Amino acid sequence: MKHNFGAGPCILPKEVFQQASEAVIDFNNTGLSILEISHRSKEFEAVIDEATQLVRELLAVPQGYSILFLQGGASLQFAMAPLNLLPEGGKAAYLDTGVWATKALKEAKKFGTVDVVASSIDKNYSYIPKGYSIPSDAVYFHYTSNNTIYGTEVFEKPATELPVVVDMSSDIFSREINVADYDLIYAGAQKNMGPAGVTLVIVKDDILGKSGRVLPSMLDYKLHIDGGSMYNTPPVYSIFVSMLNLRWLKAKGGVPVLEQENIIKARALYDEIDRNPLFKGTAAVEDRSRMNVTFVMDTPELEAEFLALAKERNLIGIKGHRSVGGFRASIYNALPLSSINALIDAMKEFEDTRK
Template structure:
């Protein structure tokens, strides 16, 4: 029986990448040592680091005036780091946030410790089933930045068009990084936890425009100061070397498939497979407004919610793992990140159809 892991994160990684790691784990490039045992400032690891950065620039067409940083603490640590690094850009210490779900709200709540953080648009009144209309965003021109969460894992929504504002746009892209083509020159800062599309958890990728470096508050801890990471090539202290190595392999895998445009087509096809079925039945109800649907996290409920636990139990028995919705909303969530093959999505849809035939 094939096993497909629909976990929201840590998420499944490409099988071919996992197999390569298994083959090289005990003896990396005939060194006699594992990649996790090699010094982070050694020529061998610096080569891994530099190729990982080069591949990211190449695959994303990232402009040269942006730095790629590997930062400790995952995406949630950046909820603190963003205001600490940027709030001095606003004499009034203002920051603006769009609230589109749990993590967007948590980012705003953390920013309140360091700034006059304001929610300038929200979809809370419709239980976060949509992205707010761009015209509703009232961002102060004297704010240091506007923060958005580009894909919302809990509710299954995403921004299809990014707001045009006169202040730096900061984007939490944790749950969709590298899943679709994005023009990073629109953003002042983009950050993403590793555990969805980049590799193992506990590290964050930060992409920051050069002119936004060097503005950290004096009280900013060294390991939250982006300029320290930039100055020391993310090697100020020991980073998660294994996660960076895994990201290198994942970027090579994306390149082998034809790049991000090819990944985007595959992700669109996977999501369409599930959404087309959801739209054809009354047995299941999608959470997100159709025009705001995520291609990474498909969220839905059974019309008869008393069947949810049975659905989850029987899906596990069929090798379809981790379909339980976020604890705050319940229901079903199928996270179909880059590594999920379309065969896994088809297996899920076939199970959904069979479950409806039996219990509908």
């Protein structure tokens, strides 16, 4: 068995992949592939309705929020959020916690003034800045809840009266959130939700329509809301597989159950990193992500040796991102505790061979 610690795209339970593959040949006994049925058919309408309902239920999305399945990845949201919310000449506040946060704020700068309230670039984004102030004349505050590359996570919504826009691409559905704390949540699906190609957007309806901008149709949230995420051909397969995965998530007991599992998984791995003298975590302890665990060893030679052992033990995808080095174990919802234990065993075994 392979233990996939890759950061994506699309780490899902095997049973979901199994169901997804069957529907490619024969979707719900229609004799047709899910790929070929009309996206306007009642069969696909049932899929998108169920996916929407599952998101609403699993995250307890309140009334007054719309749920959208869009294309263009989280990266398009970097532009779409300011275009829809920020009037010409308006100001937005951004927290800079890594590559994705930087990309988001760079994009927003094309449409208005960006106040970077704090940045952790001074320590290669290994911590989440605290104690910063957010200007009250900004139209919204944007942050990234989980920094996939650096292994840091923001668990509490930062204190502000402003509307909050959050990129939850790599931790959505991994822990409970209070949707009402946010005005716009977006997430590229491809970590805990489904295949690449669909982006989940949860938006508070009454923040829209105020930027005064003329928007290209495809970049207008209102238009997608009115069209039920079907203004144009939606990414049918990505939505379908996301729906299957959300069903799996619900059957497991929902987000609180996954959150408890994720806490146990992350704790076990961080405990071993802290105990084992050969490994060192790179993220500030209080900001450690439950989704992406980053760690290093003393020398590149040791790291290469451990990587070879990991490969032998079927531990896939643990090589760190080039901007942090070392290792990154991505431990999304679908990765079982047994895989974490397999990695821990390899770390212990490596320690033993060095004694």
